[in-house]
Amino acid sequence: MKKFETFTSRVVPLPIDNIDTDQIIPARFLKTISKAGLGDQLFNDWRYDDAGNPNPDFILNQPRGRNAGVLLAGDNFGCGSSREHAPWALTQFGFHAVISTSFADIFRGNAVKNSLLPVVVPKDAHEELFAALEIDPDAKVEVNLADQTLTLPSGRKVEFPVDPFARHCMIEGVDELGYILQQQGAIAAYEATRTCPLNTLP
Amino acid sequence: MGKPRTIVEKVWDSHVVCERPGAPPLIYIDLHLVHEVTSPQAFEGLRERGLKVRRPDLSFATTDHSTPTTDRSLPIADKIAAAQVAKLEANCKEFGIPCYGYHSEHQGIVHVIGPENGLTQPGMTVVCGDSHTATHGAFGALAFGIGTSQVEHVLATQCLLQAKSKTYQVNINGSLKPGVTAKDVILALIARIGIGGGTHTVFEYCGSTIRALSMEERMTICNMSIEGGARAGLIAPDDTTFQYMHGRRFMPKGAAWDAALDRWKQLPSDEGAVYDRSISIDTAALEPMVTFGTNPGMGIPITQPVPDPGSLADPLERDSLAKALHYMNIEPGKPLLGHKVNVVFIGSCTNARITDLRAAAALFKGRKVSPNVRVMVVPGSQDTKRQAEAEGLDKIFREAGALWREAGCSMCIAMNGDQLAPGEYSVSTSNRNFEGRQGKGGRTFLASPLTAAAAAVTGVVTDVRTLL
Helix, strand or coil, rough: CCCCCCCCEEEEECCCCCHHHHHHHHHHHHHCCCCCCHHHHCHHHHHCCCCHHHHHHHHHHCCCCCCCEEECCCHHHHHHHHHHHHHHHHHHCCCCEEEEECCCCCHHHHHCCCCCCECCCCCCHHHHHHHHHHCCCCCCEECCCCEEEEEECCCCEEECCCHHHHHHHHHHCCCCCHHHHHHHHHHHHHHCCCCCCCCCCC | CCCCEEEEEHHHHCCCEEEECCCCEEECCCEEEEECCCCCCCHHHHHCCCCCCCCHHHHHEECCCCCCCCCCCCCCCCCCHHHHHHHCCCCCHHHHCECCCCCCCCCEEEHHHHHCCCCCCCCCEECCCCHHHHHHHCCCCCEECCHHHHHHHHHHCCEEEEECCEEEEEEEECCCCCCCCCHEEEEHHHHHHHHCCCCCCCEEEEEEHHHHHCHHHHHHHHHHHHHHHEEEEEEECCCHHHHHCCCCCCCCCHHHHHHHHHHCCCCCCCCCCCEEEEEEEEEECCCCCEECCCCCEEEEEEECCCCCCCHCHHHHHHHHHHHHHHHHCCCCCCCCCCCCCCCCEECCCCCCCHEEEEHHHHHHHHCCCCCCEEEEECEEEEEEHHHHHCCCCHHHHHHHHCCCCCCHHHHHHHCCCCCCCCCEEEEECCCCCCHHHHCCCCCCCCCCCCHCCCCCCHHHHCCCCCCC
């Protein structure tokens, strides 16, 4: 995993509540056995028409949708299916952070494991940012994970919550499995204390 | 006596392996269910790191999502899907995980075969790379969906780093009127709290309605906990649970069963246990439910009008509802009753169990499918399929003009070729009505098997109570 560093970026607004993972990446693209190439299918059914041509009305097909590291979305982003293909597609497209008023639990967990930061902000900051982007589509925000602050185009700093362990892993660029593997002594000790009622082997 | 605890706290406490400063608790997983879509990258991760599966004896795989529901003697026509199904079977062989593969007589939807074979047991922690894992909560298991990174974590260590969820007591009381089912109960709950209403929590469903439900009906309720935003949803085990489980393939037998029974009977929440949140639902006035929009929270009693975006004050909420109605091409202000239907899908991990098939068959019996409707009945597993055939249900479906298929997720997720054409409307017993969920441009009305069967025979959205 890449180390997550403080960055400043333009923002792509997607003012829709409850954007589910089927919209982020439709299920028919989940037949792949690798992680590669999913960025091309990000928001596929909003992004392309039935013939596969880019839909010019969709923001990712407009100049302001390119080379931006931050997505600004409505409430409850990432609800629905547990597919980790959703953060894979978002990061492959170039997003490093998503800002919303809330995130679905599974998506939030999947995102941080892929160096994609879910930034939860209060409703007033959320509205301020949408309004700022209406006035200046090139307005920028700064995302600082170390300080857990988002700096809005007005200069106002907003704090956001992050699970401390996820924050540590993202800043250091290490994944959780390394840590869990170090706990094998505790795992073996735990296993020794219990009788398991299940054996799936034939 | 210690502090009274909820069932969620009891299961949680007994699974904490360790809790180190600066990290979430490490919890042990008793059952890891695996399917073809969310596992290949996890197995690849194991290979890259040179890791083995720590507990293949606590793991189990099947193929369901991209699996065709057509004739199993034929090869899988979609080459990408075929490769994914083959990859699962190869990975399971390489890592020693038992698998009910494409040709197994026990293959089926992962959340159907777990309980059916007795893999799912009370007090367990159960995970799967699938958000509908909460289904297994019907047995008093703490069961939740995980992403592919966590699938790899569990394969390698049988453990997960997991923050403790809050508890949300969902009290459901009252009897269900004829034509009103468990599916209507859960759709009504989600319509009330919204699809983010349970975020950060685990539901515990309690009350007289829940106690009177069969295990299949309880699974329907727990299955859709995620549609209410919850991490998981569960129901304390009781005699109904134990009767369902006894004698199933992977259940403990003899003295081990008796010992397990003693443990399981300690699981229900203690008198005086405190929940972080609670809600009460009275089912006396409950009607059959149907969704009109593009998320499962957009549901209404079938006789009620579709809400008007103009009535909402919040601009983002108003726009989201307007966008949903535009996608569905539906006008607000009047009920969906009489709206034309192109497809009826009876299946999915929500409603493809034997009792669902019996309920639908009872309505189809002596009736014909409307000539304008394509009806697919997809059993949840090959075992369920055989049982339904032994009861003659397949004949009823076929004589009515419905398609009777092999087991799989099918049109719930539309990965396997079973799908809506753009613009088509379905009444579906599945769990999600998101844009394009049943095929790009397809439009989904979620409902119970009874309401789906009613639409199949009339060709329009119908109040099933008029046909009973």
